[in-house]
Amino acid sequence: MSEHYRAKGYAVLDCDRAAREVAAPGSSCLNQLVQAFGPEIVDAEGRLQRRTLARKAFSSEEGTARLTQITHPAIIALLVEQAEQAFSTGAEMVFADGAVIVGHSFEAYCQRIIVVDAPDDVCVARIMKRDEIDQEAAVQRLAAQMSSEQLRKAADYVIENHADRMTLLQQADQVLQELRKERNEHREKSETSADCGTGSGAVDCSDPVCRP
Ligand SMILES: CC(C)(COP(=O)(O)OP(=O)(O)OC[C@H]1O[C@@H](n2cnc3c(N)ncnc32)[C@H](O)[C@@H]1O)[C@@H](O)C(=O)NCCC(=O)NCCS
Ligand SMILES: Nc1ncnc2c1ncn2[C@@H]1O[C@H](COP(=O)(O)OP(=O)(O)OP(=O)(O)O)[C@@H](O)[C@H]1O
Structure with missing residues (x-):
């Protein structure tokens, strides 16, 4: 992605x-x-x-x-x-792009969180293939990461990556479209509102798109 x-x-x-x-x-x-x-x-x-x-x-x-x-x-x-x-x-x-953002300090620098998720058995199979490790090691690796449930709670957008790459990239494009729409709407609003004069991350802006 x-x-x-x-x-x-x-x-x-x-x-x-x-x-x-x-x-x-x-x-x-x-x-x-x-x-x-x-x-x-x-x-x-x-x-x-x-x-x-x-x-x-x-x-x-x-x-x-x-x-x-x-x-x-x-x-x-x-x-x-x-x-x-x-x-x-x-x-x-x-x-x-990072595996350790949600629940850590860098999350506050991110205005939107996109979580790419897949069922555990699919993740384990992919990790085994990618890292050339056995099932036990792959399960352990996955267990070291934050749970799907916690990640999904923190997400503004969730991409379901259980299927093929085409399905993943279609959803990635859809998220891009929505982000661009949010961005444009914010820009239009900032041109007419006293709330945010910059549209580029002002700390005192009440619109979540400008969350510092
Ligand atoms: C300890 C290090 C050198 C181990 O490297 P290695 O290549 O063996 O493993 P990798 O980086 O793929 O991490 C494996 C898994 O450990 C977990 N993990 C990594 N760092 C952290 C952390 N700071 N806190 C919690 N879990 C972590 C993640 O689930 C990750 O997928 C490396 O993880 C590291 O430098 N971590 C600290 C910096 C960090 O947070 N990196 C992640 C940035 S996205
Ligand atoms: N839709 C898909 N179809 C087939 N293979 C996939 C798909 N999505 C991911 N993969 C494969 O799964 C493996 C894990 O993907 P990737 O390395 O992008 O995950 P990651 O979340 O960045 O991993 P980490 O959290 O360990 O950094 C890779 O080998 C990737 O090619």
């Missing part, structure tokens, strides 16, 4: 990539991770060993919270910078 939006010319930020960038060798973020989780999370060249960190951080709630506390401020700063760059070069909307 991200690729589909990119191919249409939209800016789509990759949260996973941002997470990798902020934990580059020598970064302050990686230094803090080493302090919190130990020197074994980096190799001899100072590169993050993702699996080792995952094993340590995700083994307890405190560890997971510490991981988020260290990485998310830096990830958010980078994503905001990338979003500003996209807006300054004419983007009307900026998308961010």
Whole structure:
């Protein structure tokens, strides 16, 4: 879906990539991770060993919270910078693709949440194929994510991705159309209303499309 939006010319930020960038060798973020989780999370060249960190951080709630506390401020700063760059070069909307947004600080920066969902058995089969892992590992991976129910509660748009790619992309196009409609309606309203003089995310605007 991200690729589909990119191919249409939209800016789509990759949260996973941002997470990798902020934990580059020598970064302050990686230094803090080493302090919190130990020197074994980096190799001899100072590169993050993702699996080792995952094993340590995700083994307890405190560890997971510490991981988020260290990485998310830096990830958010980078994503905001990338979003500003996209807006300054004419983007009307900026998308961010990530698995850890709902329930975390970055959610407040998002004006709309799109959740792409599929039944657990379908997700497990796809994860097994994508990551070349067995069923048990795929089930575990899925269990580490926020539940479908919680995600759907937070969503402004839900895309049902149980079928083929064509069905997914048709729904993705439908959401784009609705977002554009919301955006245009907001722009028209902002031209006639004292509520929001900018139509571009003013903090005091009462319209949810401008939610800061
Ligand atoms: C710990 C890291 C290095 C493990 O990397 P690895 O490639 O092994 O796994 P991956 O990134 O695919 O994560 C696996 C699953 O763990 C869960 N997860 C990842 N980060 C977090 C987090 N901060 N809080 C809760 N769950 C998380 C997600 O459900 C994710 O799908 C990596 O997850 C990480 O840097 N996490 C912290 C930054 C973050 O929140 N990244 C997600 C941005 S979308
Ligand atoms: N409609 C579909 N038909 C067939 N395969 C699909 C469909 N949707 C997704 N997939 C496949 O399922 C796998 C998981 O999709 P993807 O990596 O986009 O999910 P994700 O939500 O970004 O994963 P994560 O939360 O782990 O980052 C990929 O291999 C993808 O190609």
